[in-house]
Amino acid sequence: QVQLVKSGGGLVQAGGSLRLSCATSERIFSNSCMGWFRQAPGKEREFVAAVTWDGGSTLYADSVKGRFAISRDNAKNTAYLYMNSLQPEDTAVYYCAADWSISNRIRTIMEVYEYWGRGTQVTVSS
Numbered sequence: 001q002v003q004l005v006k007s008g009g010g011l012v013q014a015g016g017s018l019r020l021s022c023a024t025s026e027r028i029f030s031n032s033c034m035g036w037f038r039q040a041p042g043k044e045r046e047f048v049a050a051v052t053w054d055g056g057s058t059l060y061a062d063s064v065k066g067r068f069a070i071s072r073d074n075a076k077n078t079a080y081l082y083m084n085s086l087q088p089e090d091t092a093v094y095y096c097a098a099d100w101s102i103s104n105r106i107r108t109i110m111e112v113y114e115y116w117g118r119g120t121q122v123t124v125s126s
Contacts, residue, residue, distance in 0.1 A: 010121045012086055020081040022096030022117055033099040034072055034079035037110055038092035038122075045095070047108040049081060059106040064090075086124045093119040 012018055022034065035050035049060045049070040058070055069082040079096065097113035107113075 011123045011125065014087055014124055014126050016086050016124070017082070017084045018086065018122060020083070020094055020096070020120065020122075022079045022081075023077055024098060024115065026077050028098050028100070028115055029072075029077040029079075030074065031100055031102055032115070033101050033103075033106055034070075035097045035099060035106075035108075035113060036070065036079075036081045037095045037097060037113075038090075039095070039119075040089075040092040043092075045110055047110070048094070050099070050106045050108070051079065052104055052106060053102045054104075057104055057106060059108070061108075083122070086122075088124045088126045090122065091124050092122060094122050095119045 031053060033050055033052050036048040037045050038048050039045040047061055048064055049068055051058045051070045051072050055072050060068060067085045072079045096117035098115040099107055099113045
């Protein structure tokens with residue numbers, strides 16, 4: 001199972017920052033590309049960011065590029081999503097997911113991610 005551990009609270013003012021954490025088993029983490037998706041009310045779940053199994057490559061959605069940063073700590077089996085300059089349109093439930101892959105190719109389609117966290121609410125007030 002991918003366990004999503006929220007850090008820093010879910011409500012922030014526009015322009016603020018939050019960090020999300022995602023921990024899982026060593027077996028899954030060391031063999032997976034780790035990704036973040038989000039789903040706003042009334043919208044489909046969308047790709048946010050991902051990092052390859054070795055941390056060598058990252059990919060971001062255009063909507064968060066330059067504001068969000070994804071990283072992973074392989075010693076702690078934990079992935080992080082640093083969210084800066086948050087805007088009201090970033091309000092959504094955020095999900096951590098693992099794509100069992102040791103490829104350097106990052107996939108953005110949610111269906112290929114085998115393991116999912118339960119999601120955490122991020123609310124950005126204007």
